[in-house]
Amino acid sequence: MNDIAIRAEGLTKNFGPVSAVRDVDLAVYRGEIFGLVGPDGAGKTTIMRMLSGVLPPDAGRIFVDGVDAVADPEGARLRLSYMPQRFGLYEDLTVAENIFFYGEIFSVPRGERIARSGELLEAAGLLPFRRRMAGQLSGGMKQKLGLVCALIHTPRVLLLDEPTTGVDPVSRRDFWAILYNLRESGVTILLSTAYMDEAERCSRLALLHNGEVRRCDTPAGIKKAMPGALLAIISADPRRLREAVSGQPGVLGVLLMGDRLHVRVDDPARRIPELRLLLAGRGVTGAVIQAAEPGIEDVFVALLGEMA
């Protein structure tokens, strides 16, 4: 299919006896911001590395922008940009020198490089720091510089491995603003993240667990797939509530979310009165029980709990 920018079929990778990625199929459409979501050790980085061509898969096929990346990795590399989880630029080179280097490595014409790096630095808020050593930048600025270097050759496909981990909220906002602009210009973005609020910003998501894709859908579609219904109980002491509610009949899962408790139940019409009675019996007063919209995290925890 021509409108698929990244396709993976039966992607598998083992590290000795540990199977890190098992038979993963992915299809990322052109112009998507596609998110790989999962806990640490789910296989996000391994998948990213295989897609970017730095780690050969044990089995499976990868197509980047129509190019078979396993058979012709160099052809695929011309079309993609990969930003590893760990800062991959030269800390002893300045911002401008790093951009120059990656521009030359991708043979970007001089005029285009200057124009593009100006735009990108502007968008990233890095213009005043052009002469600063990359190692002297803050975490957020480093990630934005990584993005600038990754974009200097106008790739068709952008692979970002946990690009905003350890990045302050303001830099994250800048970062996403750049990503949205890129999507407008037709770049396909595949990113991995452990942040659920970021997952909600993606056009589609793949939920990963133990090296397998557990669900792949739009954020809305994934939320609909949550088994049961979600209730939020707001109270002064949600920790105590959790102990009271856990294990009650009809309660499928309990998740502490700050000042509230998310309780997943099989049948809300029947369970809400039961829970009210339970809380009254335990002497909990002033607790509000209401139906809630599930977030990705609720769904994720629910789905994982179901598999376990």
Added chain:
Amino acid sequence: MNLRRTFAMAYKEALQIWRDPRSLAIALLMPLMQLVLLGYGVSLDIKHVPLCVFDQENSQQSRAVVDRFVSSDWFSISHTINRQSGIGYALDRGDCIAALVIPADFSRRLSTVGAAPVQAVFDATDVNTTNVALGYAQGAVAQANAQIAAQWAASQGVLPSLVGQVDLEPSTWFNETLESRNFIIPGVVAVILSLVGAELTSLTISREWERGTMEQLISTPVTPLEVMLGKLTPYFAIGFFDAGFCLVSAVYWFRVPFRGNIGTLLATTALFIVVVLGIGYLISARIRSQLGASQIALLVTMLPATLLSGFTFPLDQMPALVRAISLAVYARYYVTILRSVFLKGSGLYDLWAPLLGLSIYAVAVIWLAARALHKRLD
């Protein structure tokens, strides 16, 4: 191969070297330090061997013999003693390496019998020094004999030239003054370049792995050949600068005679630097930690270059097996070339054998190094 990417690699690497104190120290200070240490520390010349003299006669004739020992720079009298047992003490304490004993009836026996023994005792713990000192002693005695014969001839009214004598007139070529420095300094240059070159490049790839920059680099279209050529270019310039520094010091500071052709010297030196840098690069591509790579580079270059290159220990005196092993020590070819170019003024044609050895090495090392980097993480 894409020249732009190669230049980008070279420029980036040059910036990094310029900003890395450790690389700069290896590039600039290490050659200087080693030149001083090895240039002055390693000398095979044995002069002023401390001699203890027990002259029991102390006559004009016995003193003439002692004079023969000290008139050259070979021996210098550490002290004179007057008891036989003093020799034992002096040798035990290490005050002297040789002792000369002249008997009380030295001149009497000389005039009556026509021959008189003198005794020389050596501390043979250091065999090498003893052998040289023994040679010096025999030379001194031969000179004394010639002198005595001439005196006898004169006293008999015979022309000294009519007294039958065979004179050896030795003629030492290429290193006329027999200065071991002339022989050692070219070897020192080879040892320094082997070590510095391999140490420099041994860090270049492992640094990228350690700092996490390799993962991003290998996701780009840059090829292993471009990485190698780009990275080696600035190191080649440094290596050539270091070679120039060492060679100029050899000629103008250590006063080693230079009789060869500058072009020959530069061409062979360039070839050697390519080999040395390639070895370091190979190690670097295989060992992913900087420390490990640096240690291995030290091990594989320093020991063979000092022991098996003929730099101090003559290769043709070694057992056949060791000599065969030394064929694999690339430094030996450069040591041979440097000595020949410096002292004999040899041209490329005379040097075909070591040049062939070095060329085979260069081709093999670069061929391997160009393939050493695998653009994959596992």
